[in-house]
Amino acid sequence: MTTPAGPADTAAVRRHNLALVLRYVAAHGPCARTEIAGATGLVHASVTGLATELIERGLVREVGSAATGGRGRPRRLLQLVPERVMAIAVQVTLERLEVTAADLDGTAVHRASAVHRAPFGDPEPLAAAIAREIKLAADAVREVDGAYLSGAVIAMAGPVTGPGHTIAAAIDFGWPAQTDLRGLVAAHLPDLGCPLDVVNDANCAALAEYHAHGAARELPDTVAYIKADTGVGGGLLIGGRIHTGSTGLAGEAGHIPIDLDGPPCACGARGCLALAIGPEPLTAAAGLADLAARDGIDAALAELDRRLALGDPHAVAALADAGRSLGAAILAISGLTGAAEIILGGYLAGWCDRLTPGIDTTLAGRRAVAPHLGFAITPGLLGPAATLTGALLTTREATLADPTSVPPV
Amino acid sequence: MTTPAGPADTAAVRRHNLALVLRYVAAHGPCARTEIAGATGLVHASVTGLATELIERGLVREVGSAATGGRGRPRRLLQLVPERVMAIAVQVTLERLEVTAADLDGTAVHRASAVHRAPFGDPEPLAAAIAREIKLAADAVREVDGAYLSGAVIAMAGPVTGPGHTIAAAIDFGWPAQTDLRGLVAAHLPDLGCPLDVVNDANCAALAEYHAHGAARELPDTVAYIKADTGVGGGLLIGGRIHTGSTGLAGEAGHIPIDLDGPPCACGARGCLALAIGPEPLTAAAGLADLAARDGIDAALAELDRRLALGDPHAVAALADAGRSLGAAILAISGLTGAAEIILGGYLAGWCDRLTPGIDTTLAGRRAVAPHLGFAITPGLLGPAATLTGALLTTREATLADPTSVPPV
DNA sequence: TCAAATATTGCAAGAGTTGAAAAAATAACT
DNA sequence: AGTTATTTTTTCAACTCTTGCAATATTTGA
Numbered sequence: 068m069t070t071p072a073g074p075a076d077t078a079a080v081r082r083h084n085l086a087l088v089l090r091y092v093a094a095h096g097p098c099a100r101t102e103i104a105g106a107t108g109l110v111h112a113s114v115t116g117l118a119t120e121l122i123e124r125g126l127v128r129e130v131g132s133a134a135t136g137g138r139g140r141p142r143r144l145l146q147l148v149p150e151r152v153m154a155i156a157v158q159v160t161l162e163r164l165e166v167t168a169a170d171l172d173g174t175a176v177h178r179a180s181a182v183h184r185a186p187f188g189d190p191e192p193l194a195a196a197i198a199r200e201i202k203l204a205a206d207a208v209r210e211v212d213g214a215y216l217s218g219a220v221i222a223m224a225g226p227v228t229g230p231g232h233t234i235a236a237a238i239d240f241g242w243p244a245q246t247d248l249r250g251l252v253a254a255h256l257p258d259l260g261c262p263l264d265v266v267n268d269a270n271c272a273a274l275a276e277y278h279a280h281g282a283a284r285e286l287p288d289t290v291a292y293i294k295a296d297t298g299v300g301g302g303l304l305i306g307g308r309i310h311t312g313s314t315g316l317a318g319e320a321g322h323i324p325i326d327l328d329g330p331p332c333a334c335g336a337r338g339c340l341a342l343a344i345g346p347e348p349l350t351a352a353a354g355l356a357d358l359a360a361r362d363g364i365d366a367a368l369a370e371l372d373r374r375l376a377l378g379d380p381h382a383v384a385a386l387a388d389a390g391r392s393l394g395a396a397i398l399a400i401s402g403l404t405g406a407a408e409i410i411l412g413g414y415l416a417g418w419c420d421r422l423t424p425g426i427d428t429t430l431a432g433r434r435a436v437a438p439h440l441g442f443a444i445t446p447g448l449l450g451p452a453a454t455l456t457g458a459l460l461t462t463r464e465a466t467l468a469d470p471t472s473v474p475p476v
Numbered sequence: 477m478t479t480p481a482g483p484a485d486t487a488a489v490r491r492h493n494l495a496l497v498l499r500y501v502a503a504h505g506p507c508a509r510t511e512i513a514g515a516t517g518l519v520h521a522s523v524t525g526l527a528t529e530l531i532e533r534g535l536v537r538e539v540g541s542a543a544t545g546g547r548g549r550p551r552r553l554l555q556l557v558p559e560r561v562m563a564i565a566v567q568v569t570l571e572r573l574e575v576t577a578a579d580l581d582g583t584a585v586h587r588a589s590a591v592h593r594a595p596f597g598d599p600e601p602l603a604a605a606i607a608r609e610i611k612l613a614a615d616a617v618r619e620v621d622g623a624y625l626s627g628a629v630i631a632m633a634g635p636v637t638g639p640g641h642t643i644a645a646a647i648d649f650g651w652p653a654q655t656d657l658r659g660l661v662a663a664h665l666p667d668l669g670c671p672l673d674v675v676n677d678a679n680c681a682a683l684a685e686y687h688a689h690g691a692a693r694e695l696p697d698t699v700a701y702i703k704a705d706t707g708v709g710g711g712l713l714i715g716g717r718i719h720t721g722s723t724g725l726a727g728e729a730g731h732i733p734i735d736l737d738g739p740p741c742a743c744g745a746r747g748c749l750a751l752a753i754g755p756e757p758l759t760a761a762a763g764l765a766d767l768a769a770r771d772g773i774d775a776a777l778a779e780l781d782r783r784l785a786l787g788d789p790h791a792v793a794a795l796a797d798a799g800r801s802l803g804a805a806i807l808a809i810s811g812l813t814g815a816a817e818i819i820l821g822g823y824l825a826g827w828c829d830r831l832t833p834g835i836d837t838t839l840a841g842r843r844a845v846a847p848h849l850g851f852a853i854t855p856g857l858l859g860p861a862a863t864l865t866g867a868l869l870t871t872r873e874a875t876l877a878d879p880t881s882v883p884p885v
Numbered sequence: 886t887c888a889a890a891t892a893t894t895g896c897a898a899g900a901g902t903t904g905a906a907a908a909a910a911t912a913a914c915t
Numbered sequence: 916a917g918t919t920a921t922t923t924t925t926t927c928a929a930c931t932c933t934t935g936c937a938a939t940a941t942t943t944g945a
Contacts, residue, residue: 073496073516073517074492074496074518074522074933075488075489075493075932075933076489076900076901076932076933077489077899077900077901077932077933078900078901078933079484079489080484080485080486080488080900080901080902081900081901081902083483083484084483084484084902087482099923099924101922101924107482108482108483109902110902110904111904111924111925112902112903112904112905112925112927113901113902113903114924115924115925116901116902116925132910132911134911134912135911135922137911137912137913137921138911138912138920138921138922139910139912139920139921139922139923140909140910140911140921140922140923141910141911141922141923142922142923142924143923226850236846287722288721288722289719289721289722289723291812303812303813303814305714305719310698310714310814311814312697312813312814312815312816313698313699313814313816313817313850313851314698314810314814314815314816314850314851316810316850317698317812317813317814318812318814319812320811320812322807322811323807323808323811323812324804324807324808324838325733325734325736326735326736326737327734327735327738327747327800327801327804328735329736331841333845334841334842334846335840335841335842335845335846336804336807336838336841336842337841338736338804391736392736395733395745395747398731398732398745399732399733399808400812401723401725402725402729402731402732403700403712403726403728403729403732403808403809403812403813404712404721404726404812404813405712405719405721405722405723405724405725405726405727406721406723407721407722407723408722429745429746431744432740432743432744432745433743433744433745434744435744436742436743436744437645437743437744439653441635441723441725442722442723484901484902485901485902485903485932486900486901486931486932486933487902487931487932489901489932489933490931490932493932493933508892508893510891510892518933518934519935520892520893520894521893521894521896521934521935521936522932522933522934523893524893524894524895525894525932525933541941541942543942543943544890544891544892544942546890546943547890547891547941547942547943547944548889548890548891548892548941548943549890549891549893549941549942550892550941550942551891551892551893552892
């Protein structure tokens with residue numbers, strides 16, 4: 068069962084078992100009650116009752132029958148009704164708001180992209196803009212017949228701590244410590260009628276990649292994710308759930324030191340990973356500093372990508388060097404978190420082949436001593452959409468964990 | 477409630493609520509049913525029933541009354557019966573077995589220390605020796621009237637993975653990968669009558685320090701532990717429980733790289749933390765390499781301790797230098813795990829003051845940029861006994877989590 | 886001695902799961 | 916065409932657990 072601090076009662080049992088059945092149906096497509104009973108350990112009679120309640124809540128529907136091959140009553144198949152539950156996700160970057168409202172399958176019913184101008188140091192205008200977008204998305208959801216709005220999630224950079232979801236530090240926006248972005252946005256949405264959460268953007272991406280990989284094969288209990296795009300971030304997944312840690316920074320690999328006497332970093336420390344694999348240092352190492360200064364970092368990254376495709380030795384060497392540093396970070400991540408799988412996202416995914424030689428250089432010695440090193444390194448499957456997808460998944464998880472949060476019919 | 481994969485029923489509810497009450501009684505000394513009801517959220521009537529069952533299982537007893545001050549029926553106080561449940565812990569080091577059988581309070585009823593000679597590469601003789609010691613300890617427990625043997629735990633170096641508790645690698649003993657030490661020992665103990673587990677020794681120490689600190693004040697959700705004595709190890713605690721990770725190595729800080737181009741380590745990588753704060757490098761840095769070679773590492777550490785007490789500049793500088801490296805590791809640990817508290821154990825605890833200057837050197841820049849850094853560094857409160865204490869705590873946790881594992885009367 | 890106050894326990898009601906029996910629905914057989 | 920075997924699903928009584936309310940127990944203060 069879920070692990071609340073408080074007492075348990077029969078309602079908690081019901082919640083747990085409803086979640087058990089709903090999760091099975093969601094994961095294993097159309098399936099019969101008998102199959103669910105066999106797989107979950109529940110008794111047939113219980114599955115009947117649980118399925119009935121899920122149907123009443125509109126989360127599951129019967130979808131025809133399927134003869135089992137031999138004789139006997141045919142199975143009546145149950146299927147998830149993804150469009151029953153919708154969630155809203157807002158990704159906040161320095162210049163834009165990306166908004167999606169989608170159902171449990173991730174099928175979007177509303178998309179928006181808005182430019183915002185957030186004055187340095189004052190979160191209020193941005194909060195108002197976010198609230199405006201959420202309101203539009205919520206209106207779009209309400210247009211859909213029978214859809215239940217389960218939650219809205221704001222994904223943005225910076226550590227998010229505690230149950231209050233306050234943002235410990237948003238350096239790029241210059242906000243004061245412990246800014247209660249959720250509270251500021253919620254103040255504009257008095258009748259939103261669903262939970263509003265703030266989560267770290269890299270953690271969202273980590274969750275999305277975890278699900279993407281987990282669909283194809285069994286994943287280990289502890290999985291780490293590192294991404295680099297406009298910055299370096301990451302996330303840590305334990306038992307399929309985001310682990311934020313007490314600092315809200317768990318898995319944020321960008322500012323771990325890998326070089327004791329390395330160059331100073333803007334974070335105040337020295338030799339951070341971000342100085343080795345971040346976009347500015349990486350393009351600079353490939354001789355593209357001037358281009359980055361003139362046309363912006365995106366142009367420089369695009370040029371680096373072009374040169375890598377052409378096999379430019381300077382660019383290839385820069386990636387190999389970054390790989391060496393990344394290898395050290397991977398050793399630290401696996402050692403400290405116990406992650407048995409490390410997923411690379413952002414441009415690390417696309418350039419994985421170019422990074423591998425450097426990574427191997429760092430890991431070769433350890434691999435020789437400990438042949439089955441205990442962890443795998445895999446490129447991410449999702450592109451930039453990972454963040455929004457992951458934000459939607461957080462509310463999907465909440466719905467699957469407590470189906471009683473969705474009202475009947 | 478605890479979170480098993482399977483279905484939940486009313487028995488699970490009972491287990492959860494029994495654990496809730498037992499945990500409260502164990503943590504908050506003698507207390508009345510009313511107090512328990514108020515603190516846990518259970519209703520008075522439920523507490524009555526739950527307390528009755530705990531009394532029947534011998535885990536709790538009534539211990540007099542206490543007038544509440546004003547008028548009214550006095551409170552009947554309930555108290556944990558620590559001696560009801562005993563556990564056995566065996567700590568395995570290269571030369572010795574240290575054994576303790578103790579009750580829920582950690583009060584020992586049996587202690588033993590045995591020299592063993594484990595042939596390199598063959599775990600069987602050591603398994604036999606461990607089984608012998610466990611048998612003696614179990615006999616001692618059976619002497620105690622009314623005591624229930626809840627479990628036996630073997631604490632030893634090396635990563636312990638999966639539900640099978642196999643030892644992925646025991647380099648010091650030269651065992652093959654995935655050695656099933658638990659199985660080997662259990663084969664000698666066909667009628668032990670209690671669970672037998674193998675856990676990582678540093679993880680045990682981490683758990684013990686967590687409890688020691690937590691007794692005095694509220695601890696954050698995620699806490700990390702690093703220790704150095706004969707080697708460098710550590711552990712990661714999430715929600716008060718050991719997180720082993722999928723590799724079984726979570727929190728093992730000894731072989732995270734902090735210096736990309738540092739010296740090669742026996743683990744195969746370069747610039748590992750163990751090369752900076754491990755006993756051999758540390759004594760060598762203080763100019764005690766010859767002494768270590770001649771009289772052993774313990775003698776060299778003792779001499780280092782003496783010189784530190786005298787303020788020997790060479791020794792002090794060595795500690796400061798180690799502190800710099802430790803600071804880098806601490807940044808990595810906090811960043812990756814989200815730990816808001818990092819506990820230093822082994823000689824790191826005793827020499828904490830001497831390490832602090834170096835740690836501060838590394839952290840100063842970060843502290844300047846992020847004033848409330850988000851984590852605290854504290855010395856451990858327990859000495860070498862931490863490992864055995866922690867091993868006992870793992871079974872204590874199991875008992876508190878499922879009081880129905882203890883039979884009636 | 887009596888009333889007030891507080892702690893604990895009994896008891897019926899409500900909700901959940903379970904196991905066995907009954908009902909439903911189809912294929913195979915005669 | 917009718918019947919039987921087989922498989923799936925539902926119904927129903929039994930049991931356990933928490934809950935809320937009323938009853939009981941026990942002490943203090945007047």
